[in-house]
Amino acid sequence: MKSRINKVSGIAIAVATALTSNISIAQETTETANTGLERIEVTARKSVESLQEVPVAVTSISADELSEKGISVITEVQQFSPNTTLQSSRGTNSTITAFIRGVGQQDPLWGYEAGVGIYINDVYVARPQGAVLDLLDIERVEVLRGPQGTLYGKNTIGGAIKYVTKAMSGDGEFKIQGTVGSYGQKDLKLTGQFPLIEDKLFVGFGVASLERDGFGEFLISAIPGEDKENYNKDLTASRITLEYHATDDLFFSLNWDKTKDKSNSKGGYRLLPSILTDAPVPDSVFDSYTSLPTWNEVELEGISFTANWSVSDNTTLKYVYSARESYSPTNIDFDNTALQIFDVPAIYDDEQSTHELQLNNYGDNYKFVSGLYYYDGESCGQFQAILTVLGNTAFGAPGLTRETGGCSDSQSTAAYAQLSYDLSDKWSVTAGARYTKDKKQANVYNGLVFDVVYPESGWVSGYVRPDGQLVPTVLDAEDDWSKFTPRIGVEYQASDDLMFFTSFAQGFKSGTFNPRATTTEPAANPEDVDSFELGMKSEWLENRLRANVTLFSLDHKDRQYISVLPGATTADLNQRLGNIGSSEGQGVEAEFTYLATDNLMLSANIGYIDSSFKEVFDTDPVTGVQFDKSDRFSISNTPEYTYNLGANYTIESDIGDFILNASYYYRDDYVLFEEDSLLTQDGYGLANVSVKWYSTEGNWSASLHVKNLTDEEYMIGGYQFVAPQADGSYLPGLGGDNTLIGYFGDPRTVSLTVGYQF
Template identity: 30%
Template sequence: MIVRSLLLATAASASILAPAAFAQDASTAPAEAAEQADQGEPSRGEVIIVTARRRQEAAQEVPLAISVIRGDSIESTGNFNIVKLQQLAPTLQVYTSNPRNTSVNIRGLGVPFGLTSDGFEQGVGIYVDDVYNSRVASATFDFLDVAQVEVLRGPQGTLYGKNTTAGAINITTNQPTFDFEGRAELTVGNLNYKQAKAAISGPLTDKIAARLAIASTSRRGTIYNVASGQWINEQDNLGLRGQLLFQPTEDLSITLSGDYSRQDPECCGTVFVRVGTTQRALNRQYDALVAAVNAANPGRNYAVPSRNPYDRLTDLDSSLNAGNKIGGASAKVKWDLGSGTLTSVTAWRFWDWKPENDRDFTGLSIVSLSQNPSQQDQYSQEFRYNYTSDQFDFVLGAFGFKQRIDTQGTEQQGADASRWSLTGTQAANAAILNGLTASNTQYLKSTSAALFGQVSWKVTDALTIQPGARVNYDKKSGFYERIVTNGAGQVISCTPTPAAGSVLAAQCGVYQPQVSSPSDSAWNFTYDFNVNYKFARDILGYATYAKSFKTLGINQNGLPLNADNTVNYDAGTVKPESVNHFEIGLKTQFLDRRATFNLSAFRTEIKNFQATVNGGQFGTVRGYLANAEKVRSQGIEADFKVTPNERLSAYANAAYTDAKYKKFTNAPCPPELSGGTLQGANATPDYSQPGVPGALSPRQCDISGQALPGVSKWAFSYGVEVNAPVTLLAKEGQAYLGVDGNYRSEWNSNASPSIYTEVKGYALTNFRAGFRGDGFDVFGWVRNAFDVNYIDLLQVAPGNVGLIAGQPGDPRTWGMTIKGSF
């Protein structure tokens, strides 16, 4: 029994050669590996243990598409947060303008991107040690003392506390141990990059163990702001985690955890990328407006510092900040009842977001102030009962969740705003808009409760039938108030509608006072059904159907305006998504289980898809939620890993994703079809003059058949590592050389795809070489070794002036890492 326990513990924690993500990269099942050890047989491959189905099992035995990324792999490839993780898992795509405005997609579905409300659910659930993180922003921390990350693809509602339609990211940290151990890591590199990590674990008594981990990351920014004389988009992160394990008996364990993460960079700014003509009058587009500002200010001669985004120069004149504080505490109780295991997870988490942005993306004083700080508290409670027998396994669970988010926003127009946004004689009167301020107060209350369960019926040794079901209740209520004051500090009102051509009409055309109190609730019943069959010892096939949902959403950051500048209160709530998901998969191993090849094909259809849209307004309504009638995502994923001997390890993963709006007939138009006088209310929309100044603009656009934003059709990742035994400085170990890389094809970053926001595909290559032995590892690394120029994100500047801003990806970086453990 002792040998068996040691074998399983080693298999679950050791993977120094696994350089990256691979789909369900398991070999023998735990019981089978132990049986081999008892019989004196050599284990024919490492065992990857996962908890995707809320119990420990070999990943290759789970009839689910899943990528497993080991902690050592994350560290060796430098992918130390969720944003970076996409370089290892092709089916995962993340794009971000700052921590709050981060989109995490799996198979093209997940979190809508945009400066929008908090009143929607994310389609990709993020869990850390079984604790659900309700906002993507609250999970943008650096990975700290992570054992492994599991990326689950497809709907997850019958096994996880919070229902998710696209998948889940399940992060497991290293737990307290009753054996004294510790580890430390130090990395230095160019751009003044410094990262330090340390963890220590051990017993306090024979029944209590503790673990403490800390990490700090800093790096100079990659964009130089000529206006402030500072490098921006830097990294300045600190993370702490403490855990206490109380194990009074072999059958009962209680783990108390607390964590805190702080990010305080001067971030997140953009650079000029391009100008694309819209349907505004030519003298109301970017280049002409800059010329008009210069003409009105003799001697000014404003121009962006560079029109080449890869010069990495900007001139943003507003304060930048991306202050982010994240933390919480949890209590996890596991009680082995003999017939099964009862688990309770109680958690509280907070998120404190303090941003400052330059919302006009220029060095002109158009928007002089933009900030939208938020404070979140969330509470969750989950109960699960797991039962395992020779013929039946099942999980029954209950989940409760409560959240409140308070936000206080301020946006203010600057001295150049009138010239930029107004026409005629008003454009010359800076006082009309200078100092015009929108002050927003809002809160969101969200409550959710669910009962869920899944049964695995082993009909025969080869055939298993696995149904699951979920009953879910959600309630959301919010409050939003925007008060608008002019430059003299006087409160303005836009009711009744001010006279056309008046100063008040001009001010109301930029910011309108609003008050809204959206509220709604919904019940949902969903289910899934999986059939899996073991064709041979190392060949598992499965088929899954899931009927899932994403619950209702509310627009919690202001409502869009109608064509007559009145508030569209009908947009206050959005319908729940209805999801039908189909998937088949094959999981195989060969070459004496030293090679793994897994294949999955899927099709997901969603009615009432909750899309983020943007009407191009300059005011505080940067984006809002709307229902697209139908969306479809389909594709194929393949994952391969081979370890032919202890000197070589290689992997290759690929994903093809075809994600489209099947039907979205009333979407906002892209910038090339916006900005002109609106076509007649009953006219058939005319899309024939994109980018033609002065052309009539459709009131809305039918974008059916176009690709979803943030989705690359093709994505690949690969890696190879070779090693040789050497003795260096009287130390025996391995010298090793590794290469890994990834490719993503082009994708669009605008909700209504635009010819101006297509992000070109790119391929990145990374190298590392080092020497490791018992308890140490020293290696040098180069990331983006060929200094490829690529864009992380493109954004459309407000006002339909044609300005496209963006954030270039990291240039070539290099450095050295030293790791030690005992």
């Protein structure tokens, strides 16, 4: 799987010496102070437009805002986008759980498709492993809410997150930034650019080393000499960009990036004491126990090449190629004890390549965007569910392992077009559509091994992996689907500062095979989301107050879901994937920015959603009768309401400007699982304060950030393998123990960052 990147990287280095560039995608621009709020430009519709002109619910956060608020990782962006959930997943720092308007994908296993698309510039990142991006050399982050199936394609039924890197100025620049903080935080970032050929060829780079001690520790570890830090951070990231401006109308870019996260695997917090060993509920939610190695790894590498040709004053042609791969060996101790009650060492191994050809044409009264797209991806993996205690007691064997693995290969081709046409000075219409053809081939091997089996030799000291495949292939199949996803809208420009819009949009999440299959079974069909929006983009009080409001409703059909089937013992991991039913949601999103004085800016964003399952169909395994169990289901990772209240104040002085930021972010209660969830996080609020200083000359800066000021404890993930009883007790689940586990967000942290640029 490394061969594709290595081969392309070699070509890239050769090409880079002659030409390359990073396409300049719209930057935010600031008008003079007297004009009020800054004009914000976005590329939500794959063309440069003002935020206030785009009939889409989108939040844009600039590089300056990210820096001044101390936002260092993409999951923190959820605080500034209504009805948005971006969390680190359960076992690692780098795997993302993303939901927008109640639509997403919780399970990060290979083969499953996302509900929220993640993009680095124009490149789609298909897998959640490594998608918790640290913000290095970034221009802005855009959050597009609602289905984006026309312009962005499949797997954006909830929305899309766009990570936009900085374009180069062509001048020589260098910046160094260091951070120290709580829990031994030590970060170092270097970014810069310089011309190789004046006005023609530029090179840019960024490197980062991010380290932090654990928020907690593994109180007991069965592996002697293992690092016992829990929730620590040990990450390095690098990026190189080359730009070549061949002529005024033609330029090229080549980008390479690599990230390596060697942070420990995260241990969960036992919400119930173990009934099989000495593992009581720890005093700290960041403490845990484990019988697995604590090491973990997420390694990502990718390149992209872009060519942009201005055919004429109103026509551009763009080509984008990308190749990405990731490799993640990981240790997940589901039971979080020092016994092998329910241990799951795993490997994720993915690669993808994409091609996109885009033709844009603009006239006095229209904008036309069109393109062709091709995606080819292979997502592979394996996990071993080790249940040694159960193996000894139930079977008299040295151990018991359920070994599961396989690959899911996908090819997707699409053609899309969207036209925005002005009917008059006030009325305009938008119409677009995308046709997608998906093909997927999958194989799964799954079976029981009466031994303790790890993915590779040397996984634990002295372990040698048996040769050959230990379990049978249970599924080897392929299927294909085609989808037509339209978008239609009407806009009314009541005045220069006031626009109303309404739209209908559709998106789909690709069909997929069950990566945990225990027998041959058909693929689950694609999911569909139909969405209606009614919105307003407005500016008031001579451009000092911005108010953007969107009302929405969505119908989420053919939802894919894993159902657990009964077996002879709790070791039977029989699971079935199917389209179980549908859900719906209605809500509102409001974003306000008010420039109260030239130095004081106030902001508020509010999200509300009423979402629920309409129907969930299952079949009684005894009678074969179908029944509706929607009363047992809830929309996960989706608070009924969220809000963020913020203030930004500038103090001008003889030694420079001080920017003071304060915000309060609130999330209502939410469940972690759809079916019979035992894990509910009560509503909580996060208070954050920051101050950033810019020197008079503009080359020095320093900032102090305090996050989660009141040290709130809040759950962002978990596992539940117990059965609650009427008397409040629990029956043990898989592995024979009380496995009810929570993972938590960051505690209070304080950090100081100093930067110098020249």
